[in-house]
Amino acid sequence: MPSSPARTRAALLILAISAAGRLDAQDTTAVERESVSRKPSPMLLVTPFLSAGWSQTLGTPKAWPRTWGGYGSRLGDQLGFLAVKTTVRHVVDRAVPWVDDHSACITRPVSLARETLTRAGCAIVRTGTLRTDGGDMRPNLPFLTGAVVGTVTSLSWRPERQSAVSSRSFVLQRIAITYGATAFVRLVTDWRADARRQPASRQPASRQPASREPEAP
Numbered sequence: 001m002p003s004s005p006a007r008t009r010a011a012l013l014i015l016a017i018s019a020a021g022r023l024d025a026q027d028t029t030a031v032e033r034e035s036v037s038r039k040p041s042p043m044l045l046v047t048p049f050l051s052a053g054w055s056q057t058l059g060t061p062k063a064w065p066r067t068w069g070g071y072g073s074r075l076g077d078q079l080g081f082l083a084v085k086t087t088v089r090h091v092v093d094r095a096v097p098w099v100d101d102h103s104a105c106i107t108r109p110v111s112l113a114r115e116t117l118t119r120a121g122c123a124i125v126r127t128g129t130l131r132t133d134g135g136d137m138r139p140n141l142p143f144l145t146g147a148v149v150g151t152v153t154s155l156s157w158r159p160e161r162q163s164a165v166s167s168r169s170f171v172l173q174r175i176a177i178t179y180g181a182t183a184f185v186r187l188v189t190d191w192r193a194d195a196r197r198q199p200a201s202r203q204p205a206s207r208q209p210a211s212r213e214p215e216a217p
Contacts, residue, residue: 049075077157099133100130102190105194155170
């Protein structure tokens with residue numbers, strides 16, 4: 001049964017709040033490669049609850065009812081996925097010497113439309129790649145491995161596992177959503193960082209009153 005307009009609006013609102021929480025956390029499994037000992041943001045811990053609420057509103061998967069029990073199943077799915085994904089990411093992160101590319105995407109003034117497209121392209125590419133010390137591009141193994149292993153593991157407790165077609169569809173959808181959400185957060189956080197790094201020379205110089213030499217007597 002298709003979702004009603006009210007249900008769709010509620011789902012979009014929950015998704016927007018979830019995205020805002022991820023922006024504050026600045027960590028959706030690879031926006032930035034942080035130290036493993038870094039204390040997670042409270043908003044990052046809230047995100048699974050919001051994501052479960054979004055799935056509950058949309059009624060996915062259909063095998064889980066829209067009840068407190070169904071919400072518990074959806075929340076357990078989100079928490080399990082997050083735990084596996086984060087653990088795998090941290091393990092692989094320790095074995096990979098590559099780093100994020102934080103160089104500026106925009107080096108000269110361009111129109112807002114072109115800047116948005118360029119930054120979106122940078123975010124998509126940099127979400128899935130890292131850089132060596134020499135600047136060579138490498139796959140972002142911590143993020144990619146964590147997303148794939150977390151998704152495949154979560155399939156073991158989801159109802160889609162009963163069908164090969166549903167299993168493939170779920171795996172592709174969850175990986176795509178994870179990648180897209182991470183790229184979106186990367187777009188916003190990098191844009192903010194570039195704005196904070198703008199050189200002082202770009203700021204308008206303050207006007208100082210011209211000094212007047214004393215008139216000769």
